[in-house]
Every structure is written in structure tokens, then in C-alpha cells.
Amino acid sequence: MDRIRIVGGAELNGAIPISGAKNAALPLMIASLLTDETLQLHNVPRLADVAQLLRILGNHGVDHGVAGKRPGQTAVTGQSVRLRARHIIDTTAPYDLVSKMRASFWVIAPLLARMGEARVSLPGGCAIGTRPVDLLLMALERLGATIDIEGGYAIARAPKGLKGNDIVFPKVTVGGTHTALMAAVLADGTTVIENAAREPEVADLALCLNTMGARITGAGTSRIVVDGVARLHGAEHNVLPDRIETGTYAMAVAMTGGDVMLEGARPDLLQDALDTLVQVGAEISSTNEGIRVRRNGHGISAVDVTTEPFPGFPTDLQAQFMALMTKAKGTSRIRETIFENRFMHVQELARLGARIRLDGDLAYVDGVERLTGAPVMATDLRASVSLVIAALAAEGETTVNRVYHLDRGFEALELKLGQCGANIERISHS
Ligand SMILES: CC(=O)N[C@H]1[C@@H](OP(=O)(O)OP(=O)(O)OC[C@H]2O[C@@H](n3ccc(=O)[nH]c3=O)[C@H](O)[C@@H]2O)O[C@H](CO)[C@@H](O)[C@@H]1O
Numbered sequence: 001m002d003r004i005r006i007v008g009g010a011e012l013n014g015a016i017p018i019s020g021a022k023n024a025a026l027p028l029m030i031a032s033l034l035t036d037e038t039l040q041l042h043n044v045p046r047l048a049d050v051a052q053l054l055r056i057l058g059n060h061g062v063d064h065g066v067a068g069k070r071p072g073q074t075a076v077t078g079q080s081v082r083l084r085a086r087h088i089i090d091t092t093a094p095y096d097l098v099s100k101m102r103a104s105f106w107v108i109a110p111l112l113a114r115m116g117e118a119r120v121s122l123p124g125g126c127a128i129g130t131r132p133v134d135l136l137l138m139a140l141e142r143l144g145a146t147i148d149i150e151g152g153y154a155i156a157r158a159p160k161g162l163k164g165n166d167i168v169f170p171k172v173t174v175g176g177t178h179t180a181l182m183a184a185v186l187a188d189g190t191t192v193i194e195n196a197a198r199e200p201e202v203a204d205l206a207l208c209l210n211t212m213g214a215r216i217t218g219a220g221t222s223r224i225v226v227d228g229v230a231r232l233h234g235a236e237h238n239v240l241p242d243r244i245e246t247g248t249y250a251m252a253v254a255m256t257g258g259d260v261m262l263e264g265a266r267p268d269l270l271q272d273a274l275d276t277l278v279q280v281g282a283e284i285s286s287t288n289e290g291i292r293v294r295r296n297g298h299g300i301s302a303v304d305v306t307t308e309p310f311p312g313f314p315t316d317l318q319a320q321f322m323a324l325m326t327k328a329k330g331t332s333r334i335r336e337t338i339f340e341n342r343f344m345h346v347q348e349l350a351r352l353g354a355r356i357r358l359d360g361d362l363a364y365v366d367g368v369e370r371l372t373g374a375p376v377m378a379t380d381l382r383a384s385v386s387l388v389i390a391a392l393a394a395e396g397e398t399t400v401n402r403v404y405h406l407d408r409g410f411e412a413l414e415l416k417l418g419q420c421g422a423n424i425e426r427i428s429h430s
């Protein structure tokens with residue numbers, strides 16, 4: 001298993017190209033199941049999750065190919081992926097595939113919409129908490145599907161097709177909104193999704209679906225209206241930049257000090273997190289090139305945050321922000337409201353000398369003068385990168401084990417940080 005070795009203490013200076021968003025690329029790839037024509041996606045990050053989803057889609061009959069680089073794509077980021085689901089050969093997504101990646105459960109919606117049936121293994125929980133799908137199934141039922149749970153599988157059937165209807169989500173769910181959208185686009189009549197997730201990745205999916213011939217308005221707001229169409233066609237679409245990767249590197253610069261241009265990053269995708277970083281003591285400016293993050297000289301201050309659905313502070317940046325707060329002046333209170341167990345990084349940060357107390361969904365982080373390197377273990381994707389951020393500012397050497405978590409969501413991490421001056425290397429073990 002690969003490990004990452006970091007010797008802390010170096011400032012970050014230079015430029016980091018921001019990759020396409022994992023959490024947009026995955027539902028966009030799944031949308032290829034909705035048409036028998038080709039969907040070509042550009043700016044798809046090279047990640048383990050993308051490779052795994054290609055395997056899952058292949059099982060349903062999707063042909064794929066990497067279609068070559070576009071001008072402007074660098075060696076470090078992105079690939080263009082061509083997907084064609086000319087024939088769906090299997091409407092079952094088995095346990096051994098779905099259990100490896102939660103987002104693959106979303107295939108249930110396009111398979112049902114196009115084929116009238118889908119049999120998809122329930123995803124189960126993961127390190128950050130339970131990952132329920134009751135609201136995703138509720139959305140499909142509202143569109144006329146029958147749902148049976150048998151042998152660990154959700155079996156959705158709509159032999160006469162789906163019918164547009166109102167779907168009111170009792171809480172904001174990104175997966176639920178993706179599911180509702182992908183089912184409603186081919187339903188007969190109009191669907192109104194109330195309390196829809198406003199995450200940019202939902203709007204990106206809707207934009208792509210509209211390019212494929214769907215009729216969706218209001219994506220990016222909490223009320224989305226979908227007028228169903230009989231069929232969708234092929235399209236070409238650019239995946240939007242990864243706001244979580246952007247925020248992660250912004251926090252790394254705030255942690256180490258320095259001056260880095262996050263190329264291609266869009267401030268509108270993470271305004272709340274950027275405002276928080278300004279309160280912490282970083283300087284943030286937006287240019288045509290991207291977002292410039294600087295911190296020179298003075299230290300960082302403790303700031304409280306609460307994770308919330310978009311446009312609030314994202315749960316996917318909570319671990320990274322906690323790493324930053326370990327060296328802030330004062331005590332920061334960090335409340336996690338989306339996942340009940342997303343504090344697995346706390347005990348590993350403690351190994352580097354962080355002082356953090358947990359009380360239910362609240363973490364109290366008392367800033368310390370110095371962190372010191374140690375061997376640490378990644379427990380999930382964002383937790384693992386929080387350890388990298390802490391290690392960059394720790395004295396001495398840190399080894400981050402279980403790097404496969406990082407490879408799920410951070411493209412060329414050691415290259416991107418290394419070219420800005422970080423002392424970081426991957427130690428490969430075959
Ligand atoms: C709103 C939110 O921040 N969602 C995050 C969530 O999306 P993801 O799509 O995984 O999760 P949801 O947005 O669906 O879940 C939001 C909340 O709703 C609950 N829920 C969800 C579905 C369901 O059927 N029943 C139910 O009760 C969840 O337990 C959770 O507390 O994790 C992703 C990966 O970390 C993040 O990128 C998303 O930003």
C-alpha cells in the first residue's frame with residue numbers, strides 16, 4: 001500500500017491547477033445511462049472513484065474511452081471521457097461494486113427511467129456515518145415506481161414508465177436531488193422538486209442534462225421544475241472545477257503561509273469557506289486566472305464554523321478546516337451537522353500534537369504553537385487530506401498511511417503540492 005511522506009515547515013508558493021470536481025463528474029458519468037448516444041465529458045479528474053465508476057457502468061453495458069486532451073488541459077489535471085450506453089445489458093448493480101463506492105447507488109434512477117426496472121444493492125454505511133437512501137427511494141416512488149427491498153437490494157419497477165409529480169424533500173439531500181433529476185427527465189409530465197439541494201454539482205448535472213435535451217429550470221435553487229421528454233441525446237460537457245479541492249489547497253496555504261494561485265478555481269463555488277479563511281487571516285483575491293491565496297508574516301486566528309448544505313460551509317471541508325485550526329490563536333468550535341461520525345481525523349491529528357475535545361457534534365480545537373510529525377493513518381477521503389495539511393506545518397516527518405483514501409478524491413496531490421515547494425513524496429509499494 002502506498003504512503004505519503006511529508007517533512008513539514010516549507011511555505012507554499014506558486015500555482016496549483018484545480019481539477020474537475022469528483023462530486024460532479026460521478027453523477028455526470030451516471031447520466032450517460034439515460035441515452036443511447038455518446039456523452040463526452042471534459043475535465044474529468046483522474047481519480048480512483050472515476051475508474052471504479054467506469055467499471056460499474058461497464059457492467060451495465062456502457063462503452064467508454066479516454067478521448068484525448070483538450071487544449072488547456074495540463075499533464076497534471078483532467079481527461080476527456082467518452083461514454084456510450086447504446087444498449088443496457090444489465091439492470092442490476094451488485095453488492096461487490098456498489099459497496100466500493102456510495103455514489104454508484106445513483107444508477108438506480110437512469111436505469112429505472114430508461115429500462116423500467118433497476119436492482120441496485122443498498123450502499124450501507126461508511127466511515128463518516130450512515131448513508132441512508134430512504135429519501136432517494138421516496139423520490140422514485142413519487143414518480144410512480146414501486147420499490148421492494150429484498151436480499152439487500154432495492155428493486156425499483158415502473159413497467160409503464162415514470163410519471164411527473166411533486167417531490168418535497170424533508171431535508172436537503174444531494175444524492176436525493178441527483179436521483180430525482182435523473183428519474184424526472186424521462187418521466188411523462190412535469191416534476192417539481194421542493195427543498196432541492198442547491199449544490200453547484202446539482203446545477204452542473206442539470207446543465208449537462210439540458211444539453212442532452214432535458215427541460216430543467218431552477219437547478220441551483222431550492223425549487224427545480226422538470227418537464228419530462230421522451231428521449232435524450234448525446235452531448236459534450238465540461239465538468240466544473242472542484243470546490244473542495246480548491247478549499248483544501250486554500251487551507252493548506254493558510255496553514256503554511258505563502259502565496260499560491262489556484263488556477264481555474266471559481267470563488268462563487270465556495271464563498272462561505274473563502275470568507276471564513278479571510279476571518280482566519282488569509283488574503284484572498286479573485287482574478288481571471290483563478291483564486292489567489294496569501295498569508296505572510298502574521299499568524300492565524302481561531303474561527304467557529306458549522307457545516308451546512310450549500311451555500312453554507314461544506315462538510316467536505318470540515319476536516320481540512322479543523323487541521324488549520326490546530327495552529328490558530330485561540331479556540332475554534334467546529335460543528336458537524338451533516339454526518340454523525342465525521343470526526344475520525346481527530347485522534348490522528350492528536351498524534352501530531354493537536355488539542356481537540358469532542359462533545360457530540362461539536363469539536364473544540366485549542367490552537368497550539370507547534371505540531372510535530374508522526375506516522376498517521378487516513379480513515380476517509382477528507383480526513384486523510386486534513387492530515388496532509390497538518391503535516392505540512394508540523395516539525396519533522398509525517399507518514400500518511402492508507403493513501404488509497406486520498407486517491408479517491410485528490411488528483412496528483414503530491415505533484416501539485418510538491419511544485420509549490422512542499423517537501424512531499426509518495427512511497428509506492430506494489
Ligand atoms: C447536504 C450535504 O452536505 N450533502 C453532502 C453529502 O451528500 P450525499 O449525497 O452523500 O448525502 P445527502 O446530501 O443525501 O445527505 C444529507 C443528509 O441527509 C440525510 N439523508 C440523505 C439521504 C436519505 O435518503 N436520507 C437521509 O436521511 C443524510 O444522512 C445526511 O444527513 O455528502 C457528500 C460527500 O461528503 C457531500 O459532497 C455533500 O455536500
Ligand SMILES: C=C(OP(=O)(O)O)C(=O)O
Nearest residue numbers: 023102103316381382409
Ligand atoms: C465522502 C465523500 O465521498 P462519498 O460520498 O463518495 O463517500 C466526499 O466526497 O467527501
